[in-house]
Every structure is written in structure tokens, then in C-alpha cells.
Amino acid sequence: MPEKLIKKMKRQIVHAAYLAGEGHVASAFSILDLLWVLYDKVMSFDATRPDEIYLDHFVLSKGHASLALYAVLAEKGILADDSLNNFCQYDGKLGGHPDCNKILGVEASTGSLGHGLPIAVGMALGSKISQFNNRIFCLIGDGECNEGTIWESSLLAAHHQLSNLCCIVDYNHSTDRALDLNDLAGKFKSFGWEVLSIPGHDHQEIFHALSHRHPHRPLAIIAETIKGYGIKSMENEPAWHHRSPNAEELNSMIKELS
């Protein structure tokens, strides 16, 4: 069932990218399993009121993978099913990067890398001050870990013992070509985080990791993922970082995802 559902969402994603002539499809495929398990099995939220502050929240820091978030929100009934067909249209609400002013269920307007995690740290601190028993989840990219604000906010989260914060790192190694992050788990650990490393497309492992909560430390989940996972010609292919399929490619992808 989850496999069929994931394939269905991937078909929606490639179709939306095809219609828009736009999209970071490979990045969306990299994180889709993580997001699906998070929303389906872990997060506590009200689909009609996802902005309730005492419930769990998710910040997509690598905003360019927005198509994955839209697909999951649509599957969960937070977005209308056909919304993805308006992806990146002039009057549409679903942009190439998510916008919290337009979409109920999107927690932060991201796109500039390095913004989402500091925001999530603030949300976690606010929840802690308010003594809510909720959790704040944030997903960042490995390339995004080049940004100084990731490490600034990592210091803050550990120092303030934000055990209600979980940062998922989509470690698909796509920017190793620029800066090799090497032992990313060790880096977060040295900053004072609880760290779990998991295969990022294994739903059981994802669930176990997301369900973990250290009593004092923020949790970093280093998820080993494959960029473009599910479409052989797209997997780890840099050319697919920011492009949409043409009609022929779309047909072939739909077939592969059926």
C-alpha cells in the first residue's frame, strides 16, 4: 500500500512539473518517503487547522523540494487534490518554493537555504517556553548544510536543550562535488545533538527514527537518500536538479512509476 501510494504521489509530482515546465523533481523524490512517514505515522496535526500552535509542526527548509510537500499535504486532505495541477501557475498558490502566506499547512516561506532550521529552532523554543508537549520537525538538505545558519542554529538548539526539535537531513550527496560534508552525523553529534543515521527510503527505519526523542537533546536524523529515487534515469543525475520532463519523458516516467 505505501509503495503504491508513493508511486501515485510521484506520478502527481512529475505531471505537475510537466504542466508547469518547472520543478525540482529529483529533490522531491529524494524526500518523499521521509515526508510521507512523518505526516502519516508520526506528526500530530489537525488537517482542518494545521496552524494550531500546540500541535506538531513541520518546516521544509529545502523549499525547492516543495512538490513533495504539496503531494503529501494533498494526500492528507490539507490541500485540494487537484492543486498540484496549478503548480507554479501565475495565480496559483503552489510555488516553486512553499509560501506560508498562501497555503494553510505550510509553516514557513522558505527557498533561501539556511532559513528553515533557525525558524524551527525558534518555534521549538517558543513551544518550550509555552510548555507545549509538541514536536517541531524540520527537513534540510545536505547542500544546505554549507550555510552558516545551519550550524549557528544547531548550536542554539543544543544549548537550549530543545528536545522537541527534530532535524531531518536529506543526505543525497548531490553537493559533495562542491563541499564534501564527510561525517555529517559526527558533526551534529559534536554540536550536542542526538543523532540517528538511517536509510532514507526505508519506511520502517524512518518511522523508528522519527519516533525517537531524547529527554534533553535535539534529534538529528541523517537520512541517506537517492536524489531522484524511483526513476532510474533521474537517480543521482545532476542534470535533473532543476528541470521538468518533456512529454516523452513524462510518459516514460509514468510507466516506470505505475
Added chain:
Amino acid sequence: MSMRQQFVKTVESQLACDEKIVLLLGDIGIFGFRKAFHNFANRVYNIGILEPATIGLASGLAKTGFIPIVHTIAPFLVERSFEQLKIDFGYQRLGGNFVSVGASYDYASLGCTHHCPGDVGVLQNIPGMEIVVPGTAAEFDALFQQSYANGNPTYYRLSERENNKSQSVTFGHANLLKKGTLATVVIVGPTLDYALPAIEDLDVSIIYYTTLAPFDGLMLRNNLANSGKILLVEPFYSGTLAREIFSAVYPKPVTIDSVGVPREFLKHYGKANEHDQAIGFTCDNILAKLEALING
């Protein structure tokens, strides 16, 4: 009492009566806020020296219903954190308060890294960002209390130097100090004492601004001297307010000159008043510029 001492007093008092306030200090003002640290331990933080993440964190606090106040030195608060101010607060339409010290060259002796005459010009580029430049400690107190919880991002520019006498100020409104015919002098915050002794006996309109965004264009339009000649007295880069002035009086043609900080790096140290002399921020120069404008 200095503006900074007033800032401590005002925020301490508000912390006691507004449980939504969270104060984030960039490792400055720690001694001044020692009572606040003790009395409001879960809402007062020495956050450290990481300004962009601090602004992001502040926006997360705002998302969870708090009213953040971030305080550090102007160039690091504004210029280093510009993108976070722009996106995390401006674009996301969140309320927050950003209180700087070290206006323009208040920290003259520390050199260029600690000068910030560009803060107001930079922040004018963020739609919805409110900008407050009080002229005295009492004016800061009044303006802060009127605006800190209004749900918008607001920048307060504290200055080491201030006017001797406070005006009765209202957030979003300018004060008409005098009406005249030969020219209009627009004076901002702590520059009033530089300008007023030189020009108060002349037949000019004098308008005093402490809120720069939103800009009270109506006050200027309604009290513009017939000559259409305007002198700006600005404690930041010269000409920063020119766009606001043109918009306010359009389509009336105007001639503008400015006494402000020249757009060049100030490479000397010393005291702020030595820089005043060097760049012409003096009573004599303000009068000379105004007379040249009127007679030109």
C-alpha cells in the same frame, strides 16, 4: 538617562506586564539587563553572536505567538541579517522588534566594521518594515510602547547622542515645529539639536520625523513651503529619505538638498563629534546649506 538605559527600563517594564515578550541579546547589554535575566529567566536570553540565526529564531518565536525583541549592534543586526529580516519577518508578515545601538558612527573609534550609516537605507528595501529613529530616551519609550506589539517588524535606531528636549511624538506621525515660506526643513531624530539653533529664526517650515516608515507624507504635503525647496537633515547616509519626499509631494516639483553622512567609508577613528566636523554635520554647515538652497 541615555536611550540605551531607557531601552532597558522600558523593556523591563514591558516584560513584567506582557508575557508574550521574549528578549534576545546578541551578547551585549548583559549587565544592563541583569535584573531582567533574573526576573524573567525563560523570556530573556543572551543568545550569542550569531545574528542571522537569531533573526530566524526570532521569527519562529513570532510564529508561536511571542513578540521577540532582538538587540545588538547596528551593522550586525541589519546588514549581516538582512535576508532573514527580509524573508523571515518581512515576507512572512511577522511581528518583531529590532533595536540597534551604534547608529552611524557612534562607535567612531571602533572603525568601519562598527559604523552603520546605511541601516535605514537598507531596511527601506523591505516592504512593511517599520523604521523608528527617536531623538531622545523619552521619545524612544513613547514610540516603542505604541508600536512594539502591532504585529509588524519594527526597527528602532538607538543613538548615543540625543536632543536636549523631547517632543510629544506619536508613532507614524511627524511633528510640525514651525511653518514658513522660504523652504521646508525635514529633521530626523537626534539631529534636531544640530539644526534647530541654526534655523529656527528663519522663515522656513520645520518638520520633525521620528517614524520614517511608514512615512508621514501627509504632514509634509500639507506643510510644504511654497518655494518647493527642501533641506533634509538626516543622521544616516545623505539622501536616504529623498524617495519618500518625492513620493509625498508628487507631482509638485521640488528641489532637495541634504545634510547627512556622505556615501564613503569613514576611515578615521576618534570621537563621533570629530566625524561630525569632518563631514560637515554642524550648525554652521546646516545654515550655510539652507541659505544656499533658499538663495539658489
